[in-house]
Amino acid sequence: xxxxYKAVLIALVTTLAAMTVHAHHSFAMFDRTTEVVxxxxxxxxxFNNPHSxxxxxxxxxxxxxxxxxxxxxxxxxxxxxxxxxxxxxxxxTVTVMFCPLRDGRAGGGIGWVMLADGKYFSTADGGCNxxxxxxxxxxxxxxxxxxxxxxxxxxxAK
Amino acid sequence: xxxxxxxxxxxxxxxALGIGSMVAMAQQGAFGGGYGPPLKVVPPPRTFVxxxxxxxxxxxxxxxxxxxxxxxxxxxDGFWVTAGNTHMxxxxxxxxxxxxxxxxxxxxxxEAAFKERWRQQTEQGQxxxxxxxxxxxxxxxxxxxxxYSHEFINLxxxxxxxxxFGPSIRRVLIGKQHSNLYGTHSWYGDTIGFWNGAQLVMSxxxxxxxxxxxxxxxxxxxxxxxxxxxxxxxxxxxxxLEVQATFYDKHAFVKPVNVVYAFRHATDLQxxxxxxxxxxxxxTNNTYLDDKGKSNFHLPGEAGFNDGxxxxxxxxxxxxxxxxIYNTTLTPGxx
Numbered sequence: 001x002x003x004x005y006k007a008v009l010i011a012l013v014t015t016l017a018a019m020t021v022h023a024h025h026s027f028a029m030f031d032r033t034t035e036v037v038x039x040x041x042x043x044x045x046x047f048n049n050p051h052s053x054x055x056x057x058x059x060x061x062x063x064x065x066x067x068x069x070x071x072x073x074x075x076x077x078x079x080x081x082x083x084x085x086x087x088x089x090x091x092x093t094v095t096v097m098f099c100p101l102r103d104g105r106a107g108g109g110i111g112w113v114m115l116a117d118g119k120y121f122s123t124a125d126g127g128c129n130x131x132x133x134x135x136x137x138x139x140x141x142x143x144x145x146x147x148x149x150x151x152x153x154x155x156x157a158k
Numbered sequence: 159x160x161x162x163x164x165x166x167x168x169x170x171x172x173x174a175l176g177i178g179s180m181v182a183m184a185q186q187g188a189f190g191g192g193y194g195p196p197l198k199v200v201p202p203p204r205t206f207v208x209x210x211x212x213x214x215x216x217x218x219x220x221x222x223x224x225x226x227x228x229x230x231x232x233x234x235d236g237f238w239v240t241a242g243n244t245h246m247x248x249x250x251x252x253x254x255x256x257x258x259x260x261x262x263x264x265x266x267x268x269e270a271a272f273k274e275r276w277r278q279q280t281e282q283g284q285x286x287x288x289x290x291x292x293x294x295x296x297x298x299x300x301x302x303x304x305x306y307s308h309e310f311i312n313l314x315x316x317x318x319x320x321x322x323f324g325p326s327i328r329r330v331l332i333g334k335q336h337s338n339l340y341g342t343h344s345w346y347g348d349t350i351g352f353w354n355g356a357q358l359v360m361s362x363x364x365x366x367x368x369x370x371x372x373x374x375x376x377x378x379x380x381x382x383x384x385x386x387x388x389x390x391x392x393x394x395x396x397x398x399l400e401v402q403a404t405f406y407d408k409h410a411f412v413k414p415v416n417v418v419y420a421f422r423h424a425t426d427l428q429x430x431x432x433x434x435x436x437x438x439x440x441x442t443n444n445t446y447l448d449d450k451g452k453s454n455f456h457l458p459g460e461a462g463f464n465d466g467x468x469x470x471x472x473x474x475x476x477x478x479x480x481x482x483i484y485n486t487t488l489t490p491g492x493x
Contacts, residue, residue: 025291044486080426
C-alpha cells in the first residue's frame with residue numbers, strides 16, 4: 001500500500017510540473033490539487049493587467065458575507081477567449097471554481113466562472129484548471145451536489 | 159476494489175494527464191508551439207568568441223546590409239503572439255518539464271542556481287518566486303518568449319519591437335554603432351541592426367541581469383545577443399516570424415547558446431478588435447514575497463493592498479475614481 005501512495009504522490013508532482021503556465025508571478029500560493037466551488041454576487045470584475053481579479057461576495061452559513069478574491073488571467077489572454085471587462089457585471093450571480101490559497105485566506109486562482117444563465121467562462125491562468133474537460137467534469141459533479149473535487153473523488157464520482 | 163476510488167488508479171490517471179501536458183510542452187505548446195513545421199535552430203556559420211565579432215562577420219558578409227526605403231522595408235504589421243521556441247532544449251535534456259538540467263552548458267555558479275529553480279519546479283510544480291511579481295520588466299532575453307501581444311514596426315532607419323507586457327519596447331537602430339551614454343545597463347540595453355534583404359540582423363548589449371523565465375536559467379549583466387528575424391511562409395498559408403538567436407554570456411554560459419523563437423499572427427485578438435492598453439502593474443499588483451521566500455498576495459482590507467480601481471490621491475476632487483464605468487468599491491465582510 002505504501003508503494004501505491006508513493007505512486008500517487010509522484011503522479012501528482014508530475015502532473016503539477018506539467019501544468020506550468022506563464023504569468024508574471026509564481027503560482028506557489030495556490031493549492032492546485034484542491035478545487036472548490038462557491039456561488040455569490042460580483043462586487044467587482046477588475047479586468048486589469050497583469051492579472052484580472054474577480055471579487056465576489058459569498059454569504060456564509062451564519063448569514064455574514066465574505067469578500068472572496070479570485071485571480072484570473074490577463075486581459076490579453078482573456079479577450080482571445082471572448083471575455084471582456086463587461087463579462088461579469090456588479091451584482092451578477094456567479095459560480096466560481098477555484099484553487100484556494102494555501103494559507104486559508106478568502107481567495108484563490110480561478111478555474112472557471114458560471115453565470116446565472118448557465119454560461120461558462122474559462123478565465124484561468126495557471127493557478128487552476130479551467131480546461132473544457134474540467135468544466136465538463138464539474139458539470140457532472142455539481143449535478144450530484146459536490147462543491148469540492150476532493151469530496152467528489154472520495155465518493156468515487158468520475 | 160473500485161477502480162475510480164483506488165489510489166493507484168487515481169495515480170495512473172494523473173500520470174496520464176501529466177504526460178499529456180508534457181507532450182504539449184515538448185512541442186513548445188505553452189508558448190504557442192505546434193504552429194507550422196517544427197522549429198529548427200540554425201547555428202552561426204562558425205564559432206565566435208564575442209557578439210561583436212559575430213555581428214561584424216554578419217555585417218561584412220551582407221556587404222554592410224541592404225538599404226531599404228519605406229516602400230521596400232519588410233512589413234510585419236498587426237498583432238503577433240508567440241509561436242514556440244527551443245530555449246528549454248538548450249538547458250534541459252528532454253527540452254521540457256519532464257527532463258533534467260544538462261550539465262556543462264551553464265557555468266558552475268549559474269548551473270547550481272538553475273538546478274535549485276528546476277528542483278522547485280519539478281518537486282513543487284512551481285518556482286517559489288518570479289521577479290516579475292515585483293513588476294520588474296521582462297527584459298532580455300525574456301522578451302522573446304513572453305506571451306501577450308506583440309507588434310513589430312519596421313522603418314528604414316529603425317525598427318520597434320513591442321510587447322504589451324510591461325510595456326516592453328526594443329528599438330533597433332539600423333546602421334548605427336553601439337552607444338551607452340547612460341554609463342550603465344538597462345532592461346533592453348542597446349540594439350543596433352542591419353537588413354540583409356528580408357532578414358533583420360540585430361546586436362543587443364548593455365543588459366541588466368535577468369532570466370529566460372522563472373523556471374529557466376538566469377542571465378548576467380554580460381548577456382549579449384545576436385538575432386536574425388525573418389518572416390517565413392509555409393504551405394497552408396502559414397506565416398511565422400522566426401528569430402534565430404545566439405546568446406553570449408561569459409558569466410552564465412560555458413559557450414554561446416543557439417536558440418530559435420517564433421511568432422504568429424494573433425488572429426483571435428484582431429478578430430476581437432483588440433486594443434493594447436498601458437500595462438498597469440505598479441498600480442494593480444498585489445504580489446509580494448513572504449517570509450518563507452514564496453510569492454503570495456495582499457487581499458482587499460489587508461495592509462499593503464493596492465486598489466487598482468480605487469481613488470487617486472485626490473479623492474476630494476470629482477472624477478478621481480479609476481473605475482468610472484462601474485464605480486465599484488471593495489468592502490470586505492460586506493454584511
